[in-house]
Amino acid sequence: MERRASSELKPKGRKLTGYVARFDEPTDLGEFVEVIRAGAFTRTLAAETAGAIRAIYEHDGRALLGRLGSGTLRLSEDATGLAFEIDLPDTGLGRDLAHLVERGDVAGCSFGFLPVRDQWTEANGRPVRELRDVDLFEVTITAAPAYDATSVQVRGKQPRSIHLARLYLEACQ
DSSP states (O other), X not given: OOOOOOGGGSOOOOEEEEEEEETTOOEEOSSSEEXXXXXXXXXXXXXXXXXXXXXXXXXXXXXXXXXXXXXXXXXXXXXXXXXXEEEOOSSHHHHHHHHHHHHTSSOEEEEEEEEEEEEEEEETTEEEEEXXXXXXXXXXXXXXXXXXXXXXXXXXXXXXXXXXHHHHHHHHO
């Protein structure tokens, strides 16, 4: 019997997935309401410097979870907003954060940015800031998101039965 190992068949580690931002969802930030418009992240994600965008925990740069340039963080805009996927590190932080997300203690996201193009209007007597283009430098997983519409979930390893079935099929080939 011959055996071959394939990295594609190895079960993947835990991942966090969700939305860092959702488009067209007004958020009350106290002094003003903020709305992120579709395309606000397009330019920064296509920039040469996009590889430096980091995923961190609670806006703490020492709590690194992944980086776009290393492939451990993936970001994409879709019709809903800015979606993410983070390959959690096999560290105390990674394991603890997965547990906190599974329990629902940590359930949201935030992001660090500099506005490039925004528009101010007024609605219902309140100032409204529309973010149309931003320089994104971090996404953060947090227990206290400013944007309630954000989300984060844990995606676990491949089920053992699927993994074993793939190994069996490969061995039979």
